[in-house]
Amino acid sequence: MPKTHTSESKIAFEGRARVVIEEVAPEIDNGRFPIKRVVGESVVVEADVFVDGHEKFTPVVLYRRELNKEWTEVPMAALGNDRWRATFRVTEMGRYRYTIMAWVNHFQSWQFDLTHRPDTDPDLTMVYKSGAELIKKASVNVTGREAEKLNSAARTLNGGASLDEKRRVALDDEITDLMERYTGRQQVTRYDKELTLVVDRERARFSSWYEFFPHSCQGNQHAGFRDCEARLRYAASMGFDVVYLPPIHPIGRAYRKGPNNTLTAGPEDTGSPWAIGAKAGGHKSIHPALGTIDDFRRFVGKAKEQGLEVALDVAYQCSPDHPYVKEHPEWFRRRPDGSVQYAENPPKKYQDIYPFDFESESWESLWHELKDIVEFWIGQGIRIFRVDNPHTKPFAFWEWLINDIKRQHPDVLFLAEAFTRPKVMHRLAKLGFTFSYTYFTWRNTKHELTEYFTELTKSESREYFRPHVWPNTPDILNEYLQFGGRPAFLVRHTLAATLAAGYGIYGPAFELAENRASKPGSEEYLDSEKYQPRHWDTNRPDSLKDHIARVNRIRRENPALQSDWSLRFHDIDNEKLICYSKTTDDLGDIILVVVNLDPHHRQSGWVDLPLEMLGVHAEQPYQMHDLLSDARYIWNGTRNYVELDPQLAPAHIFRLRRRVRSEQDFDYYI
């Protein structure tokens, strides 16, 4: 019978399915959106499961890859207050489904009742006969030794054995197990939704990005991809694993912006890479000054040799010179005089940019073409896309595009560059973006950092929103960096790289501590690379490159820093000092970070640690190994002193090493 409710008195569903399943977690927006994991991670599923009366029941979690039909079952364990839990591990990229099923377990109920009956219960003989009936019924499905075991048990319960013997047989572990396996499941309740789960490769959780403008790889002249190969080696030497390039397409001439975003570009000015499209082509073409498609493929290959993956920018907008403007006039909005409506956010005007009109009658062909762009670059070996301003294009479009692409290419990752309101950012993450830029750039105090990263790592949103944190971008040079000198850059890099498993910097501006803003109160860079190539002396002695390389190596060597959910802030009695830890589940790797947020003054304080939670005995000393300086400190008890001078080193990245031998041995720490 179909399991639906009907009006009036007709009963058209299985009314004997007595178990109730509700409050399933994780479940995003009633199952409308998937949760996210990477290969090798676990999913912990919980639910309220209960039945009328005091009957026992069996709840199980079911999961499968979406491509497979067959479910795997995991029994759930009781947590108390009608809450149940089971865990499973995902091993393949792509989409999974999971749900819950439960049914009344009459044999378990019978066993439970039995244990509460006194030996004087006059009904005991009858009770054992009831048990024998249940066993005989189950044994129909069994053969061989197992059948014999069950039949023998039924005979014992039915026969003249002593009450002690009957009781022993009734509660026997093997019988219990056989009954669990072979009792026909009847009146099964199945949770009314199949929940979805997207499994990505590990880089979705743990990645270190280096963004640079390829046009700047050759001094102040416009560079080509071949000139950028040294920059790849340089990025690899700092320990990054992704290099991300701003748009590499032909740049429009019309209304081209000059240096520092001036309205009048000279003939030699390069224009903004985000003003995409010219006679030489559009989103599927390469800027002639950067080279050919073959040069690009060579560049991607060179990157790979260095252990680097290339991420491209997807900016769905056109310069007035983009071939689409003539080929597909129907994709743009017209003004009353017939001209194309350029981008505006009054009083701001962007005459060099034509937005697509997603309300066009031809929206379907537009969607397909935009997806084609992504597919084209996938064809060139690209698997990571950083999406420019996704929040100014329809949500439904992104959901369709990303899911469609990932069905074909589950290894493709999308980073949402949506610096906008929280609910909009969350929606983009829910509908499919792999990771998301965050507000990290503007969170500089201890209170702000603690509150924000607690929300990112402890709330339900962590199931779908993977933070990717950036201390700077070509658009954002935060005040803290403008006025904190070199120590500010050390602080913000250390925070980014240890608070979040996914982070990136825009360089070489970052490691060279470039801090000149275009004007007071602005976060724009002076002489921004968005509008002109820049020469960077990456060998400057004050460069942060060695610090960055060291931190990236620490990240690679310590799995605790490769995921975010274990993040935990610790008390320290100085508002300028922040302290937090990350650990692996088994506490095999414990990283404790202390950062002096004040870039100007030495600060000191007492750290307060929850030793029990970190697996440390309160009475034993433990070693704190600073992986930045290689210094080792012996700490004792919960409260210990730290002092950090920003001019020397504004942070500790400790690995906590527990003592494993007694005082009879030499001191030795793992």
Next chain:
Amino acid sequence: MPKTHTSESKIAFEGRARVVIEEVAPEIDNGRFPIKRVVGESVVVEADVFVDGHEKFTPVVLYRRELNKEWTEVPMAALGNDRWRATFRVTEMGRYRYTIMAWVNHFQSWQFDLTHRPDTDPDLTMVYKSGAELIKKASVNVTGREAEKLNSAARTLNGGASLDEKRRVALDDEITDLMERYTGRQQVTRYDKELTLVVDRERARFSSWYEFFPHSCQGNQHAGFRDCEARLRYAASMGFDVVYLPPIHPIGRAYRKGPNNTLTAGPEDTGSPWAIGAKAGGHKSIHPALGTIDDFRRFVGKAKEQGLEVALDVAYQCSPDHPYVKEHPEWFRRRPDGSVQYAENPPKKYQDIYPFDFESESWESLWHELKDIVEFWIGQGIRIFRVDNPHTKPFAFWEWLINDIKRQHPDVLFLAEAFTRPKVMHRLAKLGFTFSYTYFTWRNTKHELTEYFTELTKSESREYFRPHVWPNTPDILNEYLQFGGRPAFLVRHTLAATLAAGYGIYGPAFELAENRASKPGSEEYLDSEKYQPRHWDTNRPDSLKDHIARVNRIRRENPALQSDWSLRFHDIDNEKLICYSKTTDDLGDIILVVVNLDPHHRQSGWVDLPLEMLGVHAEQPYQMHDLLSDARYIWNGTRNYVELDPQLAPAHIFRLRRRVRSEQDFDYYI
């Protein structure tokens, strides 16, 4: 096109519907269950609504009676952070539906942009032409004066008028309003669920119940309905509006229980009314000692004359003598010897009770017969049912029964007597029970009461779980009552009647302060009426009946006490004193209750009131009128002194009267 997502690259939905609607509240379990209201109440609907980009949009709440097809629209107002809200009022009993709809509002976006354009914007002429186009498009749907208004506006925006004049016309209120009404709605996003709402009559929210055993209305002899008419007048004199009777059906002989639940009943012993069914009939029959069905109808009529509604007990279980046992052996579970399985919860046995087997193959006929029982009593004029132990019958059964009955009879109310685990109680409330017994009986300290009633009145569960609180029942004589003397009864009654709009007592045991338990540590009454009629001297001078009558009158006269959501606890610096207020939404009625929870000693303390929230000026004195003693106190400022002697009066029920005239007048308070 159907609005569904398909796999691969086919696009089969309206991709231009850009607005997103999520996090709708109230919404119970993803819309699986309805929220509840009574006639005249409001529903406040909130949702996150937003769109890509910075376009304006219009969100509305839609609602309708389930029987009607036509929706009523209510515009939503912005609360900030992408949250929106609208309110509607329900006026009819039965089921309603509500949902949300939103669409991009191009004219509003255009107006908003306009207000941000400087007068020097070179595009202004073009911009006004765009506005004129929008207006002309809308005017197609308009006739008469309104069309003329729109056309004239379009001409102004298109023509040579001054910028000031164009701007005035563009932002004109009437134009804005006409555009809102006549612009065709395109690419509408509709929330993907229609949420449901059950509207009951007012008694679902506000009721005062008096439970009594009709067999006790005539001294120690088994009384009949005609003997109970004086008890009806007595209940009415105390101000109750519902009288609730334990089961009134024939009582079985087999395994009948004697006084104090002894296993051997004598021939004169009446047995438990919950052992339903004998030769004289079952659930649709009247116990011969109580009278005939005509006597019962006369009793219901007499109750009505006194302003009382009769509530019956629904206990779905049978004595071994119930006609069903022979007529429908398929509805009962058999033991191996062929006998019917009686109720057991080892080591407890209830040989006088046969439970129905809801896993029977004949479950459908069982369900229909059980519903027939309710319909039978509806036919006798009954509209309130108190359901015995609903948590031992399947949830799906109750959902079907209650919803089916209420579709035909929306005025029928069901009270769930489920003293069990929280999630089970909540599920029963969600699936349809009108109101629910609570843990109030076991919440006696200030901390317990504050925590529990805050949960009941402030959490999302208030949307479906209506508390009904009882200081005693025939099954529960709490320790506090056993050992606190008469003051304990005064305290518990005052708490019940002022904390909750729905409450009841089991009398005359309650008002006569009957506090003898069957044995130490038990909550059972000694000589419980469950097993024998009892004589009660309702005229005893120490009876609480006058106090009860006074409190019930206060409840009727003060709408603040007739609903629960406004409940708010206030600080008072004595753990034995509890203080809380209830108010009407307009603060026209403000009730402040202070109770001494210590039944033995005088207690005093300082109450701390949030005067601003109560609409009282901090500098002006206000009058506290104790509606119990009729004393009036002048209070000043936020902190005021109270003292309560349990031997005199353990509680104040103040009405707060604000001063309405100045000191030039005589003091006068409303």
